[in-house]
């Protein structure tokens with residue numbers, strides 16, 4: 001059996017080696033390492049794939065989030081609502097820009113932003129909502145967009161884990177993760193669903209004026225060469241990374257299908273186990289399984305690190321995304337929040353366990369993983 005990894009990028013590379021190597025070689029031959037043709041090619045292909053009117057590639061997903069908030073012209077002290085159960089980058093950029101992060105709890109089933117909590121968190125200073133499509137399933141965008149319209153707020157989607165996820169609105173129309181709010185952000189970090197071989201990210205928008213601002217901010221605030229109309233940053237996707245992404249994008253749907261197949265295997269193995277809660281499926285979104293995250297029952301959650309250690313002994317990695325919600329992080333301590341304020345996020349932080357999830361898991365590996373998970377869980381109940 002092949003070694004089991006959380007993410008297996010080596011096996012994936014072997015399957016597309018020719019395309020990847022060819023793309024990288026072309027860049028080296030052209031010596032256009034920054035702003036080369038592959039960057040615009042890839043942006044164009046991703047535009048057709050996502051249906052976004054504009055795709056602006058940048059250096060990474062965190063930069064994308066930061067540039068999004070800068071482009072919206074938010075001012076010091078403006079409040080930005082984010083879920084407390086997410087990767088730190090979502091709130092980090094808010095704090096970095098001198099904006100005020102306002103965190104809200106998440107829904108127990110979808111693990112995404114609780115929309116009622118968002119309504120309650122709105123104040124006269126609220127300017128934007130940043131929903132995270134956590135683990136690859138879209139947050140309840142229809143409700144969030146409605147709340148945003150009613151309160152005149154921007155929506156910036158953190159779609160770093162959800163590229164390719166499809167949202168279905170009640171009237172039947174569909175849209176991809178990252179293309180529904182004013183701006184969407186994604187990451188091409190190697191382990192993401194569409195990952196490059198280094199850092200990368202992109203912003204999506206359907207608004208021409210915002211696209212122009214984003215483009216300028218990502219390039220030192222420059223509109224006409226050496227004329228700087230606003231304070232910007234330097235954030236670009238380098239051409240070699242664009243070549244990798246352009247080679248991988250045509251495979252994204254098959255990669256998503258492989259993840260969904262592995263998730264279905266896990267689901268059927270664990271669904272009837274009273275101590276394992278499989279990921280809940282929202283009716284409005286497909287799930288692209290950036291992570292396959294189990295919730296352990298109250299009975300076995302206290303044994304989580306023991307379960308993790310025993311899986312590791314069997315050669316099965318398992319990770320905790322995320323062990324500490326934002327409001328309990330040392331750097332984000334805030335007199336407004338204390339332990340117990342966001343009970344769902346705090347409970348999730350104590351009971352989630354993510355299993356290996358990538359595009360090359362085979363049946364033998366899945367059988368081995370599920371067998372061992374069930375056996376270990378069974379033996380720690382007593």
Ligand SMILES: *Cc1c(COP(=O)(O)O)cnc(C)c1O
Nearest residue numbers: 060061062087089160161187189
């Ligand atoms: C990965 C990730 C980011 C940051 O992306 P980088 O490319 O690593 O900067 C932001 N938000 C979420 C939810 C992520 O998973």
